[in-house]
Amino acid sequence: MPDTINPINKRSLADNLAHALRQFIIENGYRPGAKLPATTILAQEFGVGVPTLREALKTLETIGIIQVRHGSGVYVGEHLNSIFLMNPIVSKETPTKKQLQDLIEARISIEPTTAALAAENATPAHIEELASLLADAETHLDYDSILNHKNMLFHRKIAEASGNSVFSQIMNVLTGLFQNEQRLLIDIFHSKKSDHQQHQAIFEALKNRDSSEAYQRMRTHLEGVLRAIKGWEATD
Secondary structure: OOOOOOOOOHHHHHHHHHHHHHHHHHHOOOOOOOEOOOHHHHHHHHOOOHHHHHHHHHHHHHOOOEEEEOOOEEEEOOOOOOOOOOOOOHHHOOOOHHHHHHHHHHHHHHHHHHHHHHHHHOOHHHHHHHHHHHHHHHHOOOOHHHHHHHHHHHHHHHHHHOOOHHHHHHHHHHHHHOHHHHHHHHHHHOOHHHHHHHHHHHHHHHHOOOHHHHHHHHHHHHHHHHHHHHOOOOOO
16 A cells, blocks of 8 residues: 555545545556455545545546445446546536537537548447447437437447547547437437438448548538537527
């Protein structure tokens, strides 16, 4: 164990403790799947109470850095080395119109490129998973929460299939932030069918290994989403 960490700024104790815990995990060589010391030991190590420690662990669990297995202990999660971490508080808030526009504009700058790369680099397994996600989405067009989940997985899987780990991590964050946005678009614009058809068109370009068409279809899809948001009468 390293020396006890200096007192943590009390203004955001749990948040700062979460960052310190992540650094502790990295510096001590814990790998994904490894079990961490008991919460009482960690609390003592950092000089905090167990309730504060649990709050910090909850934050880390939300973003996938640790897993709490009740009755077993705390384990290192799969996203320990992620470059980008999503703020779990912001992601649960109802987005404003300006936030939605900003997020879509960010996605427009990223996703057409991920689609083009995916057309070149996707493995047969990626293609099969994308096809399965589209089939599931079509089955659940009348079930908004399931459809939302499948749509977000579709975009994440394309980024994964691009072969670029940074793009993949960025999309994991953006699609997490976009869960409420996607639901709002479904509720306001009733665009489920056309949205799904555009996803199918993107998939066909990927399957045909047509990077230029994949790029253009993804860009057209997202630009349509941006136009819809701009036409939405909402209070910022």
